[in-house]
Amino acid sequence: MATKVREIMTGSPTSVSPELDIVTVARAMRDEDIGAVLVSDGDDLMGLVTDRDLVIRGLAAGGDPAQVKIGGIASRPTATIGPDDSLDKAAQIMRERAVRRLPVLEDGRAVGIVTLGDLAMEKDEVSALADISAARPNA
Template sequence: MATKVRDIMTGSPTSVSPELDIVTVARAMRDEDIGAVLVIDGEDLQGLVTDRDLVIRGLAAGGDPAHAKIGGIASRATATVGPDDSLDRAAQIMRERSVRRLPVIEDGRPVGIVSIGDLAMEEDSESALADISAARPNT
């Protein structure tokens, strides 16, 4: 049974520049079949963008998504975990911050993302959330 974030995180997270447009990022997420990307400026983690952010803060806000910058809709990365943090610690941070995904940072650099679904599959494999998270996407 896994006890550390590194055991369940998605490694080698996709990252994008805050200067990229929303459409380019949306296509990258589609092509890679992922629901979140890290926004990195140089080596600094600026935030996280989810598929929901693309819709709520990007498309629904109006304007031209081909010109709107992803950095303008990113959720700021106010909470992170380390790869050697416990799963309990990750869950506690998610609860306290009301977030579903946490960037995993090691030596100041992003090395992964851990999601509430990752935790559910590890901690409560019989739960509905674990079943949904383990299922193949229906694209």
């Protein structure tokens, strides 16, 4: 059984420039079949954007989606975790901060993302969340 974040995280997370428009980022998320991207300026993590953020903060806010910059709708990372931190610490941070995704930083650089679903599949594999998280996308 895994005990460290690095054992369950998604490595090599997709990172985008804050200057990209939301349409470009949405297409990248579609093409890569992912629900979240990190927003970075070089190695500096500026935030995280989910598919829900694209809809709520991007499209529903109005304006031309080809002109709205992803940096303007990104959630600032309220918390991060290290790859050698424990899964219990990740769960505690998620609970305290009410977040479902944690960027994983090593030496100040993003090396992964760990999600609530990742934790569920590892810690409680018979839970409904683990079943949903393990299922193939219905695309």
